[in-house]
Amino acid sequence: MLSFNLKYEDRETKARSATLKTTHGVVETPIFMPVGTVGSVKTMTPHEVEECGASIILGNTYHLYLRPGIEVLKKFGGLHNFMSWNKNILTDSGGFQVFSLSELRDISEEGVYFKSHLDGKRFFMSPEMSMDIQRCIGSDIVMAFDECVSCDLERSYFEKSVNLTTSWAKRCKGVALDSHQSLFGIIQGGIHKDLRKRSAGEITDIGFDGYAIGGLSVGETTAQMYEITDYTTDYLPKNAPRYLMGVGTPEDILNCIGNGIDMFDCVMPTRNARNGMLFTSRGKLHIKRKQWEFSDTPIDSECQCYTCRNFSKGYLRHLYKSGEILALRLNTIHNINFYLSLVKGARNAIKKGCFTTFKKEMTEKMTIGGDNV
């Protein structure tokens, strides 16, 4: 079971810092959770993930259900043991992937029929099944099964969807998990404030160990995302962790920490790394550019990651242009380290009471652009 200890609250913003504790260790918030889709944070060993400062990673229930499958995870006694990761794991409910990756799906009150994105095989997922799968995965934080709605649908659809998500949340709460597991509820409602308020009320009434804001970063504007986040956290209890799902850029994370969010996940640092896009204290840097051919300096002179301690931009560009796997690895280590350093910086600033200054300085510096030297 999870304990949540709120330690610092910023005076100027809604930013806060807390300690979240489970049987797999302590997580200091605000925190970023690297995404380990099918049992590895892409390109990284669990030891490298830990060395970058990660205390919790995210696993994808949908992907793990398809591969390696529940029987394998049961045999290994869960994902921690299977992948040799002894710190915290949060699993999403599978809802997002069922709705975004599966072309054909059929939603009813009972659950969702969907076709595997791998082989088109037909599967069924219900709130109860999502809980069962996450129990087999053995994640420390289990997410309730919700409906994640595309932002371009009509308001009437969101109304129904909030009802369905509440109904499913109650069913999730009714399923017994392992004693070490905690369950988070998810708030839906799109960009409609009244629906967000209603969803937050209904989900917090059921009562969970933590609360997530879902259905953002799905096509709405950044301003809308910030506004809805800011609005929704007002209706969430102070003494429970708040998780903004699937967000976002370094700027998004700083802003949403200011809006009262404790936990983040996003594929951006890992995926962009594999595409040669690096995050730096001066903003984005594109390692494949000709301008780096002869550069003997690290990606970011302020960075202490393994990549920046050992390799130059010239070498990283060469590896990337040559299609070497080591390029993807070193880029990923850097980006994950950057994200984790960013939230660490935010935590320290909150503790010292200077979060607004930290956020302003970081955001301004990142507008320079990492390619502009």
Added chain:
Amino acid sequence: MLSFNLKYEDRETKARSATLKTTHGVVETPIFMPVGTVGSVKTMTPHEVEECGASIILGNTYHLYLRPGIEVLKKFGGLHNFMSWNKNILTDSGGFQVFSLSELRDISEEGVYFKSHLDGKRFFMSPEMSMDIQRCIGSDIVMAFDECVSCDLERSYFEKSVNLTTSWAKRCKGVALDSHQSLFGIIQGGIHKDLRKRSAGEITDIGFDGYAIGGLSVGETTAQMYEITDYTTDYLPKNAPRYLMGVGTPEDILNCIGNGIDMFDCVMPTRNARNGMLFTSRGKLHIKRKQWEFSDTPIDSECQCYTCRNFSKGYLRHLYKSGEILALRLNTIHNINFYLSLVKGARNAIKKGCFTTFKKEMTEKMTIGGDNV
């Protein structure tokens, strides 16, 4: 400059153990050199290569000449610094790749015109140019530029080729290298013993810091390869290192150590790892097989590598089947560790005077097959 100190000679075979020393450290022989084609041992950081026990790696002059190119290597003061590898580097001369990768080439006494395998651009390579490039790379051991001939050509071609290789070897010897660099000559002659004897005589007459047997493992039978190796080492001086280029399987390496070889390189452990084929003390193992789905034991219970210390065959199979880059990494670490443990085992056996027993026991055990549990 290189110093070579022959320490142990086996009584029953031609196996021997020596210490080879350069400004980048000591190499105990017999040794296997992992291949770092374009400035990385594929998928591995230099620190991982070192952790597997490597004291020397091989770089490919042809590949490095095309990418990143000489100007970049000059700017970085050589390959060691560019790739953050502080131990020894041996570079091939580019000859093998010019003859095997380039479809169109035009050989004359002067040198070879060839087309880049990357973009078809026309290049020229001569013995002098190969030396110049290898001087810029800064490798500790430089290989003479030779003609590597396909084994299915007529004897008359091999005769001419031996003449050309000798002529080029003299020109290579005439080019000044950096003071820390040593130069190895290469013996050619295909599977023709008299030509091998003549080539060995001509090349050793010129006089080099070490001698390589080239033009094997290019299509001849394994028995022919062993026989020519055994025959040729009789015409090489005892007090200089002997390098068998491009060889081979674990069994090949054990046999050719017995035939008096000190140094080996081969892409097999790295390339096969990326194809899911693992070397074990019981022979080859194919990690993608269904039989490993639920296996919670390591690849090789006798192996001490990072992969075997931390991960099960079931997890490795899952990663491989899921197309995860971590699979390629963990497989490569295991195979490189296996090759380096094999030559370490051979060194220890030579020192203890039990090389024949070691070779027999290892070879027999490897016939079991790693998939047969």
